[in-house]
Amino acid sequence: MINRLVWLRFLFVLLGSLSGFTLAAAQAPPPEDDNQFWSEVQLIKALDKKHDLLIIGVLRTGQELRRPVDERIGAGLAFKPNKYLTLMPTYLYLNQQPFPGRRISEHRLIMNITGKASLGKFLFTDRNLIERRARHDSRDFTVYRNRLQIDHPAKIGSFVFKPFVADEVFYSTQQGTAGRQGWFRNRISAGIIKQFGERFNAEFFYLRQNDGVLRPGDVHAVGTLVRVFL
Numbered sequence: 001m002i003n004r005l006v007w008l009r010f011l012f013v014l015l016g017s018l019s020g021f022t023l024a025a026a027q028a029p030p031p032e033d034d035n036q037f038w039s040e041v042q043l044i045k046a047l048d049k050k051h052d053l054l055i056i057g058v059l060r061t062g063q064e065l066r067r068p069v070d071e072r073i074g075a076g077l078a079f080k081p082n083k084y085l086t087l088m089p090t091y092l093y094l095n096q097q098p099f100p101g102r103r104i105s106e107h108r109l110i111m112n113i114t115g116k117a118s119l120g121k122f123l124f125t126d127r128n129l130i131e132r133r134a135r136h137d138s139r140d141f142t143v144y145r146n147r148l149q150i151d152h153p154a155k156i157g158s159f160v161f162k163p164f165v166a167d168e169v170f171y172s173t174q175q176g177t178a179g180r181q182g183w184f185r186n187r188i189s190a191g192i193i194k195q196f197g198e199r200f201n202a203e204f205f206y207l208r209q210n211d212g213v214l215r216p217g218d219v220h221a222v223g224t225l226v227r228v229f230l
Contacts, residue, residue: 030099030215036062036069038207038223045230052078056092060223062216063099070096076112088112098216107134125149127168141174151193162193164203170211185211199229 043055054076062069076090090110097103109132117124129145151164170185191205203225211217 030102032216033218033220034062034069034098034216035064036060036219036221037065038221040223040225042225042227043230044227050080052080054078054088054090056090060221062219067097069098070094074108076110084116086112086114088114098214105136108132109134121152123151125151138174141172143173144171145169147187160195163191164193164205165190184213185209185217200227202226 038058038060040056040058045053047053056072056074056076058070058072059068060070061067072092072094074090074092076088078086078088080086088111090108090112092108092110094104094106094108096106111130113128113130115126125148127145127147127149129143129147131143131145132140133143134140145168147166147168149164149166151162153160153162155161166187166189168187168189169183170187171183173181187207187209189205189207191203193201193203195201205223205225207219207221207223209217209219209221211219
């Protein structure tokens with residue numbers, strides 16, 4: 001009888017310890033930073049000289065490169081009234097798992113307004129995105145993003161490429177615990193653009209994100225953007 005009571009007491013202590021460990025893990029604060037790998041593929045079909053159809057797929061691996069944290073799929077229709085301006089309404093569906101216990105499903109309706117200008121061999125590209133974001137667990141809100149990129153052709157031996165630097169800022173109308181109205185995020189990136197024949201080019205880049213609101217907000221990412229022209 002005494003042995004049985006001892007074993008029962010030991011079992012209760014063990015179960016209590018495991019429950020406390022599980023509760024502490026569930027209540028652990030979300031990480032403030034992360035190391036990630038970003039990959040994006042765009043399939044581009046020219047409909048005529050002034051209209052392109054784009055199919056977009058994105059996969060981002062995070063949580064210290066251990067698992068997918070962001071999957072996106074969508075499409076856009078680009079209107080090119082001249083060589084300096086592109087207008088592209090776009091739809092994206094996102095499924096995100098930024099950290100254990102947090103999942104976000106989101107629809108985005110986007111207006112992309114991109115202008116280009118050159119100074120000598122420098123090309124300046126200014127992209128403006130107005131995104132209406134609809135989530136299942138919160139009110140809809142709008143995000144404005146402005147990204148300025150500068151690139152210049154270069155050559156090392158027979159290797160021809162374009163190095164670039166870019167900076168992007170974010171403004172949100174979201175309010176509450178899940179977000180904050182105002183300017184909340186900055187991304188700076190650098191990399192190269194390489195043309196592989198007439199129907200294929202790719203970008204290889206490093207990106208640093210700073211965000212004091214969302215979690216994880218501070219991100220180091222390396223990534224690729226592949227464009228295939230059908």
